[in-house]
Amino acid sequence: MGWARAVRRRRRGGAVERGAGVVSKADPADLLAALGVSLSDELLTLALTHRSYAYENGGLPTNERLEFLGDAVLGVVVTERLYRGFPDRPEGELAKIRASVVNMHALADIARDLGPGGLGAHLYLGRGEELTGGRDKASILADGLESLLGAVFLDHGIETAKEVVLRLFSPAIERSGELGAGLDWKTSLQELTAAQNLGVPHYQISSTGPDHNKEFTAEAMVAGKARGSGVGRTKKEAEQKAAALAWKALNAEAQGSAAGREPAAEETAGA
Numbered sequence: 001m002g003w004a005r006a007v008r009r010r011r012r013g014g015a016v017e018r019g020a021g022v023v024s025k026a027d028p029a030d031l032l033a034a035l036g037v038s039l040s041d042e043l044l045t046l047a048l049t050h051r052s053y054a055y056e057n058g059g060l061p062t063n064e065r066l067e068f069l070g071d072a073v074l075g076v077v078v079t080e081r082l083y084r085g086f087p088d089r090p091e092g093e094l095a096k097i098r099a100s101v102v103n104m105h106a107l108a109d110i111a112r113d114l115g116p117g118g119l120g121a122h123l124y125l126g127r128g129e130e131l132t133g134g135r136d137k138a139s140i141l142a143d144g145l146e147s148l149l150g151a152v153f154l155d156h157g158i159e160t161a162k163e164v165v166l167r168l169f170s171p172a173i174e175r176s177g178e179l180g181a182g183l184d185w186k187t188s189l190q191e192l193t194a195a196q197n198l199g200v201p202h203y204q205i206s207s208t209g210p211d212h213n214k215e216f217t218a219e220a221m222v223a224g225k226a227r228g229s230g231v232g233r234t235k236k237e238a239e240q241k242a243a244a245l246a247w248k249a250l251n252a253e254a255q256g257s258a259a260g261r262e263p264a265a266e267e268t269a270g271a
Contacts, residue, residue, distance in 0.1 A: 026121035034115035035164060039151050045124075047147040050140060052126030063147035070150030073158070077165040078102055078173065086177055096184065100176045101169060105237055107142035110168050119144050132212035138233060185243035189220065192250055198223045201246065203239050220246035 032038060039047070047063050054060040078101055082094050089097070100106065111119035120135035123144055134140050153161040189201050204219040204226075218238035220228040227249050230241025 026117055028122060030115035030117075031119065031122050034113075035148065035152065036167060037152055037156060037160060037164060039148075039155050043151040043155055047151040048122050048144065049124045050126070050129065050134070050144070052129040052134070053124040056126040056128075063144065066147040066150035066154075067143045068150070069153060070146035070148065073149050073153045073161050074102055074146060074165055074169075077162045078169060081166060081170075081173060082177075085173070089177075097173070097176045100184075101172045104138050104142040105234075106172055107145050108138035110172070111141035111145040112136070114145075119148070185240050185247055189222075189243040189247045189250075192247055192254075193222055196250065196254065198250075201227075201243070203242060205235055205238070218242040222246055222250065 028044060032044070043066075046061055047066050049060060049063050051062040051064060054062040075098075078098055079094075082089075082097055086094060086097070115121075119141055123135060123140065125134045125140075129137075129140070149161060149165060152164050186201075193199060193201050199222070201220055201222045204221060205216060207214045207216045209215050214233070216232055216235050216238040218230050218232075218235065218241070219226045220230075220239070220242040228242045228245030228247075230238045230243070230245065232238035232241060
C-alpha cells in the first residue's frame, strides 16, 4: 500500500502541514501500548485516516469501512457482556445500558484516554478539521476508536478484539450497570418530579466560545428553582449532566425526609 507509506513518511518528520492536511508528530507506539496490541502499519494508518485528510490528498482510502466493522465488533462484544453480566435485567434496561456505553460521547471519552494526548493526537486530519478543533471532536474520536477496533479484529481475530473491547469498556459497563434507571437522566428526572408533584423540569441553556468550539452550560429548573448545572460540548450533554445533579439532589432530599419520618412512625407503633 504505497499510500500508507507516503502518509507515514510525513509523520516521521514530526508535525507537518504538507500539501493538504495535517499529520501529527505523536508516536504511534504510545497509541498501540494503550490498546495493548500491535497493528500492521497499513491497518494502523488506515484506521487513523479521517475522510477530511483523504479528500484533501486526492481521495486516499479513509477509515470509514474500518469504522463500520469496528462498530459491529464493539456492539456484539458489549451486548454479550451485558447479557452474561446482568442476567436479571430486562431487555429494555440492557438496551439502555448498552446505549450509554457505546454512544458517541462515551466512545470519545475512552478515546481521549488512549495514551499521551489521546487518540486525537494520532489522527490524520484535513486542514479544515485541524483548524476547527477536529482532534477533540466527539464524532471524530468515536469513529476513530471504532476504526481501531475494526483493525484489531482484522489483524488478530475476534478473541483479541474482545479482550481489547472489554479492557477499554468494562469500567463504563460497570458504572452503567450500577446506575440502572439513571442512564437517561432527563427521563429519570422527569419521572421523579412527576412523582413528587413538582411539574415538568426545563433547561436554561447558555454557551461560550466560537461557533466551531462552543461550550454549553445547562441549568435544570424544577418548580422555578435551579437544581443542577452541567457543562458539555453539546446541549444534550450539558442537559444530561444538569439533570443528573438535579435528580440526585431531589432524590437525596426525598430520602432524607423519609428517614426523618421513620422514628415518629416507630414511636407510634411502640405506643
